[in-house]
Structure formats: structure tokens, C-alpha cells
Amino acid sequence: MIASRGLVLTLYVLAAVIAVALPFGVGPLGVNLMLRAGSIVLLGISWNLAANAGLISLGHSTFWGLGSYAALLMADRLGWSFAASIVPAAALGAAVAVALAVITGRLRGIYFAIATLALSEGLRAMAVMLPDVTGGGAGIFISQELRPDARTVAIVTGLGAVGACVIAHLLSRTPFHYACRAMRNNEHSAQMLGINPLRIRVTVLALSGAIASFAGAVNIWYGGFLDPDIGFDLHITILAQIGPILGGINTLAGPIIGGLATLAISELSRSWLGAQGYSLLVYGAILIVAILYMPDGIAGALRRLRPAPPARSIGS
Amino acid sequence: MSLILQCLLDSVLLGGLYSLMAVGLSLGFGITRIINFAYGEFIMLGAYGAFFCSTLMGIDPLLSLPLVAAGVALIAAIIFQLCLGRALRAAPINQILLLFGVGLVLQNVAAILWTGDARSVTTSYSLSGEQVGDITISDGRVVAFLLAVLLIAILLMWLHRTELGRATRAVAQNRQAAVLMGINVTFIYLLSFALNAALGAATGAISSFLLTITPFMGFHMLVKSFAIVVLGGLGSIAGTLAGAFVLAFAETVVAYYVPEGIGWAEGVAFVVLLLVLIVRPQGILGQSEGVA
């Protein structure tokens, strides 16, 4: 189904309006959930962008943590405000991502993935071992005066998530999208088609890193406290992947649907079973079942339910 | 400086332990090309198995090790049949998350059944040491080292001398050709997964008297095994052994000679890993296609 540009534009504007208005209509818990939903969507889109080009990241907490620490240190050492710190934090994420892309050169598949894992664990060790710079294991609180209203942060997160969707959407309309797909399938062959893999890698990773760092920075402004376990939490790496995989990797809606579904499962299982301590267990079980029986994710399962599209199809 | 001899000794002993820990993961990956993200939990189950054999029945971990390894291998085989069969042809990332989910379930079942309290097995040799001049030799670590050597030797013999072992290597080298030769590849995959779990459980049984047992002990060991396997070369057992000793030496030397070294030692592991990946991605002894 190819919809008109107008319809798509309307839907995005609508989403943006909701992002701005929603925090005023729901209570504090709603704002918190909105923030978490926005974060998980941002992470999912970020991860998906890289995965689309064949770059599977097992260390996405790297960028989240970098963004968090950048924002924290700007607030704590330089006294910068929420608004001032966001862009530099995202820029740092992009810069490190570019460095990663250049350093890992032609590493593909599992080797690239392991490199990302190594980077995230290494950064966590550094955060712990350099307490004069990062506050170390004890962590740092953002001072009360600098902290913005929770609703403001939620709005920024929501708009950021919408913005990330727009970016991903626009990219999917350009030849860039096909270049990524080619790279995902076979990087050598892609080169023969005139694609410059390094340039694609750098672009993709820079975007991916910037978005994830943005998410980390915004989150720390909401949370008000950071230590290495929060910043470079393995949980974040997992979260970044579960959304796209559950929702359908390499689709536009996948990271969004999957991310929101993950949050919903997590919250529901916690509120129904939480007191018993079984919630993590159920979460893992659901993960297993979902991957076993929905290998193409929710988007894939939904696709199978729709009647077959006409001969010309854009979807992958 | 007499610390040098002590440092060397500690490195070697640690290398032995790391070897056993990583070989299980390496074997599993070399054959099935699936990274077992639940490997850490198999180690954990082995540790708890040895712990309960020791406290409930008074059996020393060294004696209960075969039993524990077999038990965990059985659990792994069941998991394989239930879950992995379907996922064998799925995208690698799906397999990773699937096994991660399995690991999450195992961790939390363990925490619910056995609580989060830290445990350890105390044996006659786990707390004693020999003093030779300026050097302290930990009996427990020597026992672990010898056991690791023994188990790896048995594994290598099995791989090279038995029919089944050779079939396994064949599958690792060339899956299609193995099928053509009449080897039941799915069975080999099942066997490898179980073997991977058994080796992990053996590591766990040894860890039960060397280290502290908690339901969450596994992930850390998984990540380290991962680093070692890549360092040595995916799919090469000899490489894994080399990688284990290289890492053990690097970590111990840093711990002894760098200020606050133990803190940095973990980071060193990953710096080394990154360097290897950049300079020689196939690892010390691996080949580009990862042949066992």
C-alpha cells in the first residue's frame, strides 16, 4: 500500500502533537511510561538502522552511556542546562560511532558485534576506574536547580522519537536504503555495484550513535542520577535489540511496535506477578516463545495476515 | 623481585582454568555456528550441582563432576530439542536472543529455587596452600589446573580418535559434505550443544570450590569466554587454548604490576580483544572461515 505523501505527513504531525500534548493529560506514571516508551523506541530505531546495513551491535549501551555521561558532566562540571547539553551529547555519540566505524574497517557480522561488546565493557571499566572524571562507582546526582520538569523531558523524548522515525522513514525512501540492503547481504558484491562500504558504515553508525546517545542524555536528565551500572547497563543493549527483533527487523514499524510491546510485557508482568519475584522469569519465557513462534517479529506475523499485495512491492 | 615467579605461577594456573571455560564455548560455536548465550548458565548449573552433591551427599566436587556434567548435558539436550531445533535456520541474531532468553529463565529459576545467597564448596584442598620459598601455591588451583588439562586431553582424544568425534569435526569443516557423507548433522548439532553444556558444567563444578556461586555468576564468565574464543580464533580449539593463556598472562601481569591493576585487568581483556580484531580478526590461530 503506497499512501500519498500528504497522508504520511499528516500522521507524523499528529504523532508530534500527541508527543507534546500527552504529558499534560496523564499522571506522573503516564509521563514516566511515556519517557520509557520514547527511550525504547529511540534505541530500537537506532539499533535497527545499523542492523539494516548488516552491522549488528551487541554493545549499544556504549552510546547510551556516552550520551548519559556527556550530559551529566556538562551539567555537573559546566552547569549547562538540559537544552544546551542535548546536542553535544548526541554529537559525542556520533563521533565515537564514526571512530568505531573507521577503526573496525572491514569487520563484518560476528566480529563487528564482538567489537561493540568489547567497547561497551571497556568503557564501563573506565567509568568505574576514573572516579575523578566520572564520579566512579558511587555516581553523581544532577543538582536540583538544573533539573527540568519531568513533562518537558517527556516531550523532548517523544519528539525525538518521532524525529528518529522521520529520519528512518526518509532514509528508506532514498537509494541509501538499497545500498544498506546490499551491504547487509553481501558487502563484497555491494562494492562491485559502486557502493562505498566505508562511507555507508560511517553514515549509518553516526546516525545510530547520535540517536542512542540522545536517548541516554535525555534519560539522565529525567532520572537525575548516574553511575556506571546505569550508564553502561547491559540491559540497555538487550532493550535495543529486543524491540526490532520482536517487532520485525528491517522494517520501519518493527522497532516501534516491538519496543512498545516489550515495555508493555515488562510492565504487565511486573504488576501482575511482581510481588513474587517471578517477573524476570516470565519476561525471559515470553522472549523465548516470541522468537520461536514469530521469527519475523510481530510485523512479519501481521504481514502474513494481510492479503497478498499486488505484484510490485517495496517491502523487504 | 620474587613476585615474578609468583606472577608466572598464577598466570599459568589461571590459564588452565580459562582454557576449560572457553573450550566449551569454542566447541559449540565451531560446530553449530551458534553462540550459546546461555553458556554462563550451564556453568552456573554445574556449580550448583557440585555444591548440592557436596552439601547434601558429602561427595567431593571432583567425584561428582562427571555426574554433574552429564546431568547438565541432559538438560541442554532437552532445551535443544524444545527450542533450538526450530531456530537452527533462523537469523543469528534470533538465535542469540533466544539463547539469551533461555539463560534469563535459567538464572531466575535458580534464584527462585535456591535464593540469591552466595555459596561455595569447602574441600580439604580448597583452602590449603604450599609454601615453597617465597611462593605460595594454592592447592585448589593446582587441582583445577590438572583437572582442566585432563578434561581437555580427553576432549581432544575424543575429537580425533572416535568415530563420533571425527564426524563432529567433519560437520565443523564442511556441513554440506558431511551431509553427503551420511552424517546425521542434526544429531551432531544436538551432541555438540550437549557437549558444550557438559564442559561448561565441568567448569562450574571446578568453580564451586575456587570461586563463589550465585545464580548470576554465569554472564561474566560467558563474556570472558567469548573474548578468549575470539582472541584465539573462532572454531579453533588450539587457538582457544592459546587465547586463554594469553589473556590469563595479560590480566595477571597487569594485576601484579600496574597500580590498581586488578581494577584495570578486566578492561585490559577488552583492549586486547579490540586490538586483535583490528589487526588480525581471525584471532591468533583461526583461519578466515573458522575451521576446527
Added chain:
Amino acid sequence: MRSGSVGVGRSLAALAGMVLLGGILSVAARADDTVRIGAPLELSGRFVTYGAQTKRGIEMAVDTFGGSVNGKKIEVLFRDVQSNNQDAVTAFIDLASQQKIDFMIGPVASGIVAATVPAWRQSKPLWIVPGSSSTQLEDGMKGENLFFHTYPWAYNYHDGTAEALAQVVGAGKKVAIIYSDGGYGREQLPWAKEFYTKAGFNIVATELVREGAADLNPVLQRLRQLKPDVLVGIVQTIDGIQLAKQVQVAKLNIPFLVGTAYPQLAEWSGALGPEAADGWIGATTYLPGMDRPADPTHPKLFPAMHDWEAAFRARYNRDPEFLDVTSYTSTMLLLLAIDEAASTDKEKVAAKLASLDVKTMLGSSKFAPTPGGAMHQAFGQMVVFQRQGNKFVIAFPADAADGKLIPRK
């Protein structure tokens, strides 16, 4: 990728679902005839041991109190924070800001508590934290009237121990300190150095170890060469097990081995066996088998230690531990305060709580400000004990002592 509008449409649907979910989760049984207490605790994940103990203490306190106060039923809303910061923040906001619960107990693990402090500021309920020794927390809660801390702070561990040791070991002796690289170790280190120096010791080494490290031998071998008289291990329980084990193996022959809280834990000594655990010194406010009498005014709520321990064992079929006792006592104090204030207004209850003077199993319940600025601290007075053979011997302060510190073999 799929065509855009379908994706966006689905996404909006998913978003609507999230709003609905938020709505479902926000709906709370808001009955006015109950007194609600929020308890966001680590009921799964790596801090499950602490959360489980705290839960037991709370439940036992509520039942012992009779299940209702001021004629209203007591309802404790437990939430599992999964030992995860984001979940802890969500749970706290749900309970305190969304459901407007005025009385909160927990979380207890230092990192998790720190993460929930900003969430607490949104609605500032009366908050009892029977955990977290982090002075970071103390600093963050300076001057806050609704914050009640019923657990020792990092510095409490060391002033008594250093003084007790100085009396036995003598002046000018050598102390080596091992500390872990997490918040726990780094926070306590400066305090340990200060108190041991003040007590007249010579600090010859401060060595860092990684939390969860598998081999502490490099540090121990370096220390061997310095021949310290006292070794202080500022580490968490799991590392404490590894440390004690390897100290035993390395035959360091250091006469005095000092831990923080862990030498009293059954978990620690069980993992080590009697030989390696023997002789370790620690500080605590609660030791199993201590002889603390009942409170004369409220003997049923604050029974004698022996009686309470027996009741605990009968109920849960296990020996009580430090956090069981702490959370029982904290909850009971809260319930008593609500009862005596005859109100559920948090300010009134806080005022009453701050003024209670009850003899509990952990000592006097009088809350007092700390030098660090926290307004309400109770149970910071610690006793110094040593494991001698199968027993705990209390060596300090003099009025609680029933023995002396002795060097290891």
C-alpha cells in the same frame, strides 16, 4: 522497509495501546478505609537477597501489629524493581506520585536507592530506607524532614572498629586496606583511613580490587611483603568470601582480619567453612543470639530478641538475618507512629516517628541528625565483634562487651 504510512499507522496504534496500558496501570484501588504503604523492593535480580529479607520483615511487622491501625486495614503494596534502576524509578513514581501513597519503605540496595532519590522528590512521601550505607545518599538528602534512615552509614563501620583494635594492638602498628572499586569500597575508604589514622595506626597500603574478581592473589602477595598487623577488607559479601578464602590459602599470617558487615553473615561463613571464617572481625547493630530485652511499653511489638527470633523461625523456617530485623523494626516503628499520631497525615506521622523512644532489637529508636546532614538517623551505633570458634564475641564498646579481640593463631 515497509511503506511508510502503514508503519506510521501501526505505530500510532501501538502508541494508543501504550496510553491505554498506562491507564490500566494507573487505576488503583483507592479505598479510604485502608492505610497504604508502598514497598518497592528488589524481589528479583542480583539484589534479591536484600529485597526478600526486607519483605519478610515488613510482612511480619504488619501481622504482629494486628493487620490494622487506627481502625483501618494496613495494605502494603509490594513492587518488584528487578534490581534495575529504570524499573525502580517507575515503581516509585507509580506508588508515590501516581497512587499518592504517603508512606514508602525501600528500596535497599545503594545504587537502586540513589536512582530513586530524584523520583522521591516529585512527591516527597515519608520515606524509610532500611538499607544503603552510601554517604552519597546522605548528602543528597541533607535537611529532608521526611527521610528516615535505619541503617548504618559507611563511616559507622570503621570508627568503632579502629578504636577497638587500637586498644588491643597498640599504637604505631601497620594497617593494610583492601577496597572494592564500586561505590561501596570507594566511599568507605576515606573514612577508614581517617579513623584508623586517628586511632594511631600507620596505613601502609590501600589496594583496589575489582568487584567480582576471580583472583585476589596479586594484591595479597604484594601485601605479604609489607607484613601488616591488621588487614581491613572493605568489600561486598561475595568478594568477602573470595578474600577470606584466598587469605587463608596464601597463609598471610596477619593477626587481625577486619571486614565490614559480612563477617556476621551466615551466607559468608557458610561458604567458607569454620577454619577460614575464624577470627574475622566486623561491626554490626544486630547479631544473632544477642541479648536485647523487650521494650517495657510495647513488649508485643518490640519483643526480646530471643522471643522474636523464635517467632521468626517458626514463621519462616529459617534463621533471621540483618535486614529481616532492620525492616521489621523500621516497619513497626512506622506503624506505631501512625497509631500514636492517630492520623495518616505524613507530616504528623513524621513528627511522631522522629520523637519515638522505644527499645528495639537494634537498640534505641531515637532518631537524630548526622554530621553529614541527614535529619533522621537511627541504629547507627554499632558493636564490634569477632568470630571466635563457633561464637560471636562482642568486644566493643565496653558496656556491651562480653570478651576481647584475640589475634588469629
